[in-house]
Amino acid sequence: MEHFAAFAARLFGVALVALSIFVSIETVARKLFNFSFEGADELGGYVLAIGSSLAFVVALVDRAHIRIDVLHARFPKRLQAVMDWLSIVSIAGLGLFILYVGRIVIVDTLAYGSTAPTRLGRRR
Template sequence: MKDTLERWLGTVFGLVFVALSLLVAVETAMRKLFNISLQGADELGGYALAVGATIAFSLALLGRNHIRVDVFHEHLPRRLQTVLNWLSAVSMASFAALMAWLAWYVIQDSRAYQSVSQTPWATPLVYPQTVWLIGLILFGALAVGIAAVATWQLLSGRSDALNTMLHPRSTREEIKEELDDLQQRGTAADTLPTSNHAPSIQAGAA
């Protein structure tokens, strides 16, 4: 489930910025060749960054990539580490819920004032802000879900499972992840079909 969600979020994130890069390329070519501008690349770039940031929040949460100051974490008693790990999940859930709640009021203000972008397109801001809110709601739902699981594990005495889920990523874990990724790439490369010209070259050499 986690891997599937990460794959889908990563795919959406990549597609957003691939589409943006293509738009910027077309905009640049049209300006250079025909002296014509779409007058919307900058605006769409801002929307892509806002939406992409919310997707990145969720990806970082699932991959335990949000920054934590863990200089003293490894040297603390195991029980205190468990409490701090649980506190990190609850703090992240509270922060994510607050962001989604404030974003909802931003959209309400945009709707009330009929706010539009200060660009030639004059896009009603409620539309891109709604997509932005959806990304924040997803981030909030994931953070609250992780905090709920962590709270259940804490109350049921499953401190090892809690620490495994929420422990700050160590350098050893990051190295292992990179090595596993390299191994998977090597395995995928080995499964590629070899060139049909190799036998003929060997035959010629013989």
């Protein structure tokens, strides 16, 4: 898992650098040549959404939640185990809820033939 976390951190770093270069080129092209690539903000949202998910994985694997770990280390081992179990069940429940709601959204999207109301969504 540590290899995945390191890979995810590097991947997010590369994606952020690529996004910043793309946005810089987009800004210069708009100001100097009155030309836009369209969709830079949408791509930025995608990169940040995926990147923040990867960052949460890295923080979890590296145990980088400092404020939680300070309290957790002071609890008795039995209470630590109970809290760890509760956190796993809570995260699993949240994941299942997101999966349930996501399935509803996907079914509705396919039923209505919906696309994103953005430049990238209108391209076909």
